[in-house]
Amino acid sequence: MKIYKLIRVSYTKAGTYGVLLDNEGNPICCTIEPPWKDNQINVSCIPCGFYHCHRTRRIKSNREVLMLENVFGRTLIQIHVANLPSELKGCIAPVTYWKKFKSEQGGGESTKAFNKLMNSLEGHLSLFIYIQTSISIHKTS
Secondary structure (H helix, E strand, C coil): CEEEEEEEEEECCCCEEEEEECCCCCEEEEEEECCCCCCCCCCCCCCCEEEEEEEEECCCCCCEEEEECCCCCCCCCEECCCCCHHHCCCCEEEECEEEECCCCEEEECHHHHHHHHHHHCCCCCEEEEEEEECCCCCCCC
16 A cells, blocks of 8 residues: 655645655645635535545546545545646645646646656555645744
8 A cells, every 4th residue: 555645845825735645755746725714615625634545536527536534524635737726615626736827836747747747656456545744833813
């Protein structure tokens, strides 16, 4: 079983940015997510933790995604293609690089990064992903 690590390196009002590493600590891609908003449904990135993921297909588009299981207080959290945090409803998008768009920080070449991630699974149908932060989040009053 593969065990990957997502290290979140930046939290902003617009999004959460990280790096996804394989079993051996090699970087696979960058990631974008919605900002942290106390795990609110459809607007927040998910809590840090250890999650089982499995390959599946989106019903509407029939595109392959990775579905995260047992996310506290959430359902249908996926790793899928997107270029902006505003396109995500709590999900994670792999990107090749971070990029500033006209009004939003996002990422480029998401499809390329997603394909690289799926190829790294080497035929495995599932994996574990450990999501952690490299920084402390402090609320200010």
